[in-house]
Amino acid sequence: MRRTGVFFQVKERRSIMIMRRAIIVAIFIVVALWSHAPFSAPLSEESITEAQSVKIYTEDFAPFNYMSDGGLTGAGAEMVRAMARRLGHNGNFEVLPWKRALKIVKGVPGAAVFSMVRTAEREDEFKWVGPILITHGWLYKMTGSKLDIKELDDARKVAAIGVQAGGAAEQFLRAQGFKNLAALYTPGNALQLLANERIDLWEASDLVMEYQRKKYNFDLSDVEPAVNLGTYALYLAFSHQTPDFVIYPWKQALEEMHRDGTFAAIGRKYGMTVPDDGDDIAPAPEFEPMTR
Numbered sequence: 001m002r003r004t005g006v007f008f009q010v011k012e013r014r015s016i017m018i019m020r021r022a023i024i025v026a027i028f029i030v031v032a033l034w035s036h037a038p039f040s041a042p043l044s045e046e047s048i049t050e051a052q053s054v055k056i057y058t059e060d061f062a063p064f065n066y067m068s069d070g071g072l073t074g075a076g077a078e079m080v081r082a083m084a085r086r087l088g089h090n091g092n093f094e095v096l097p098w099k100r101a102l103k104i105v106k107g108v109p110g111a112a113v114f115s116m117v118r119t120a121e122r123e124d125e126f127k128w129v130g131p132i133l134i135t136h137g138w139l140y141k142m143t144g145s146k147l148d149i150k151e152l153d154d155a156r157k158v159a160a161i162g163v164q165a166g167g168a169a170e171q172f173l174r175a176q177g178f179k180n181l182a183a184l185y186t187p188g189n190a191l192q193l194l195a196n197e198r199i200d201l202w203e204a205s206d207l208v209m210e211y212q213r214k215k216y217n218f219d220l221s222d223v224e225p226a227v228n229l230g231t232y233a234l235y236l237a238f239s240h241q242t243p244d245f246v247i248y249p250w251k252q253a254l255e256e257m258h259r260d261g262t263f264a265a266i267g268r269k270y271g272m273t274v275p276d277d278g279d280d281i282a283p284a285p286e287f288e289p290m291t292r
Contacts, residue, residue, distance in 0.1 A: 043249050048087065050110070051249035054242070056080065056093045057101040057113045061164075061187065063211040063270060064115045064133065064234070067095060075270035076115035079132045080236055082262055083253040097185060099166035109241035112250075115234040117168045121175075126240055129250045131233030133267070135205040137169070139227040142194060147201070149226040155201055156180065162190050162199035169203045169229070191216055191223070201226065207271065 058065040058077065065074040072093060084091040096104070105111045106125065115133055116126070139155060141147055149155055158180060163170040165183035173181055182199050184190055191212040194202045202209075206225075213223060238247050257263040 043252065044245070047245045048249055050246040051087050052089045053110060054089065054246065055111045057096055057105060057111065058093050058115070059098045059101060060095050061098070063207055075133055075266065076234065078266050079263070080114050082257060082266065083250055086253040086256060087249050098164065102166060105237070105239050107239070109239055109243070110246065111242065112236055112238040114236045116237040117232050118235050119168050121171060122168070124240070126237035127242060127244070127247055128235045128237055129247060129254060130235030132236055132254070133234040134231065135207050135234065136231050137203065137205050137229035138209070138225040139229065140194065140202045140204060140209055140223050141200070141226045143222055143224045149201065152227050155227065158200035160199045162193060162202040191218065203229070
């Protein structure tokens with residue numbers, strides 16, 4: 001009888017363990033499905049109201065977001081404004097120097113900034129909605145330059161590499177031990193600095209370079225890419241203190257723009273690479289420079 005009792009106790013414990021494992025697996029599956037599901041469920045009035053009150057910051061940096069005679073424009077500005085319109089947000093974005101905008105958004109809930117490259121270093125500092133734009137990064141030099149630059153390490157030997165102050169490229173290159181970075185707080189004339197030999201190399205996206213080339217009347221043959229820095233996604237980044245229920249309406253608005261073609265239309269208007277619907281481009285594991 002004692003052996004039989006032990007047998008049934010062991011059998012009962014095994015049954016309990018199997019049941020617990022089944023419950024854990026079921027919970028995991030539900031959470032996984034929920035986390036990948038589109039944010040298309042009806043939103044609460046509180047969620048929408050809080051989403052409408054989010055303070056949004058950006059910088060003056062063409063062609064992503066920049067001031068014109070008609071106010072703030074650019075690919076990023078138009079994309080985020082279209083999202084805001086769907087939420088009933090007033091679409092008023094404050095334009096500040098990039099470092100100042102980052103400092104504000106990092107410190108308070110209910111704040112966001114665009115257009116920001118999503119990097120491994122920034123991953124846990126913000127909450128991400130996007131991508132809203134895709135672009136490609138390079139180190140550029142003037143055609144005819146005597147610099148022999150074939151890979152990133154070669155860039156260590158030049159006197160000055162122009163990078164966006166506070167941008168992801170500056171963060172990455174400094175972490176890699178680069179001592180020859182020239183932080184540009186007003187990068188809108190960086191191509192002129194390159195042409196006038198104030199900097200030897202310029203880190204920028206292809207879209208920024210093309211915009212400045214046309215603005216300052218340089219020929220396509222005057223500038224050449226030296227080192228490919230990769231393809232990266234730009235996002236609307238919320239402060240980490242912002243509750244998820246405030247961010248969900250913004251995600252849902254972007255999903256709606258994917259579905260009805262608004263996202264693709266804005267992207268193509270500015271010559272941007274348009275990711276496939278539903279793509280969520282995670283940060284690359286090693287090198288995520290770019291300008292923002």
